[in-house]
Amino acid sequence: MDIKSGYPFWAVKNGLMHAFPALTRDVRCDVAVLGGGISGALIAHELLTHGHSVCVLDKRDIGWGSTSASTALLQYEIDTPMCELAKMYGEDNAVLAYLACMQSIGVLADIAADAGDVAFDLRKSLYFSSQKSHVRRLQAEYALRRKHRFPVHWLDAEDVRTQFGIEAHAAILSDLAAQVDPYRLTYRLLMHAADQGASVHDRCTLKRIVAKPHRVELTSEYGVQVHAKHLVVAAGYESQQFIRQRVAKNRSSYAWISEPVPGGVPHALSKAMLWETRRPYLYARATNDQRVLIGGEDDAFDVPLLRDARLPKKARTLHRKAARLFPTVTLKPSFAWAGTFAETADGLPFFGVHAEHPPSVLFAMAYGGNGITYSTIGARLLRATIEGRQHPLAALFSFRRLGH
Template sequence: MQRKLDLRGGQPVWKSYRAPSVPAQKLTQDAKTDVLIAGMGISGAMIADALAAQGHDVLMIDRRGPLLGSTSATTALVQYEIDTPLSHLIGKIGKQNAERAWRRSRLAVANLQSHIEQADLRCRMTSRPSLYLAGNVLGAGALQEEAVTRRAAGLGAHYLAPADLRESFGIIRRGAILSGNNLALDPRMLTSGLLLRSMQKKARLYSPVEAMKIEHSADGVSVSTKNGPIIRAKHLVLATGYELMDGVPAKGHSVISTWAIATRAQPRNIWPQEALIWEASDPYLYARATYDGRIICGGEDEPFTDEETRDALIEKKSARIAQKLGKLFPDIDPTPEFKWAGAFGTTESGLPKIGQIPRKPRIFAVMGYGGNGITFSRIASELIASTLDGKTDIDADLFALTA
């Protein structure tokens, strides 16, 4: 059984932009496949695209339908910088592993950009630098040390003193790290493109289909659905986002609520280079511009309690986010035209949990994304594709699930 959550509330800005529709069939009889993927959001779409391209017979199910989960709630700052600063991650998992995780995240963003370009996936992707502003987690001195730590790991990081930050970006803060080669894109357009590309390679999509019972054996997986049909697969990938299926280890995984706004289009007021903005704070503010000059800004994160409480806070949280945005950029009109709430999973280290479920090697789970959901979805697609191709991904141990 799946732990059902209403993954978003309010009105996400992405609903105002058109994305190609993705057709899904009704499941009326039993089915067989090489790989069954549960979830038709950004994670499932990336995995389906990768596996179908390898020649696997792919079947996807979703209890709602394509793009109807948390994908529309993301603000889509596609960064390689992990929520946990490199200097802090070293203290959690060791220097070598922390540097590997950050490098793999950077590689994932580069690979995603390359794939989008080569496959001509039209999702309004643009390359953007990012600004990591001093805050209550890393002050000016700690931020300088973080920049040194990143450079020593082979990761580009340029520290901006307050005067340089103000002159270059018009931001008044105690300092910032400037990094390059991150992405801004439309998450619904990307997900639609990936799903349609998978279908061109014979992937089959069925919805609404709800998995009720999973049976695992040495040679396959059997999934009973709510309406009766049974799906038998050699492998099962659970890409259900933050609605974990029973049997998936939840140790160290928690769900967080977040809120976001989008302003009117005001392209003349956007800050230089349209840099992705985020803070070295807990909770942190984050902001980006859309292709037509809206500002998306989010934050005010807190532990998830229930959907009603989260959604009841949309007005209050939106007002607070708008106030912070206006303070950061006085020339911007921070008045929200769109306001919404969402949920995301996180782990103690800030790294995702991706891989085979202990003692059930034919079932993969993809969970715990933090603020790097799209980046980590790319890593998940690479890890799972390697495993099903009979290869060992050199970084699989960093993200492995534990009982």
């Protein structure tokens, strides 16, 4: 599956950080993780830390799938506003999902600190109303979050202009968000996992997967086998090919990044990451080497050849929008890229078993704009499932909410 176009910044910046060995001999482990991106790395880290033997497999180089194209805005705010989520699943479930995402940022901070040198920084998040008609809806969202004691502040147009130097009709300022280099974090976690005894193998193509209720057998194209008690499918947007049911819609999303800004990034981005109420939304963040990263311009479909062809025009559009958002700063283009982006109907992820597979097979589909925070939650949820324990989000984040 062709899941990205152009030159994703993280892979260019970091290069090939480590060469993992080929799978040349049979492996026995508790859990096989299919996918060597940020989701697979976080899951492997969680399992290994709690005493489970792990084997990670990826058909590409580690981190070279959608992880390399991620813009890595770490927010507790879900693409589906809390008000809308409450209408779908009840207020208690909406709060539970948002609270879990907020707590995951602290978990990620600890993981990043242990990994070291992954450009993790805490930030605020400014969710601004890009259209006047969105203000009333934004006020309702703010009121519900305040009711449940989320750390948010209401800003009117003058507040946004004074504090952040941008034009917006109103905004919710959230105290807790973060950003990270997702490619670097993935490598750091899996390098550490290998040091701790995990089997990590990239450029490994599987030709057969045989799953029974209590065991799974994976066979590579060269006949080497991995025998595990459980398989976690964490293959990003390609995980959908393992089930017939369509649980998400693939889109193309675009990103653009500037050269380092002389004198530093715009004031707003030194304090917060920005995203708007319009859908599909525009978003912006800084990098730790003083670049401006802006993304959006999503297509409602994902056709690789069209995505490739549209990238130059989309990059110019994102550059213009960045210049309008930050008119006092001169931004010079550096790289642009695009990638597959999957959205679920409710903005929530899927973790756990699916009726089409035996219980030894678990899925990690951390789709939507909260992919990394979802994966952090999902790692703990999947470990609980493997250990025979209940997790508070097991039902809400399962396929059962779709009737399966």
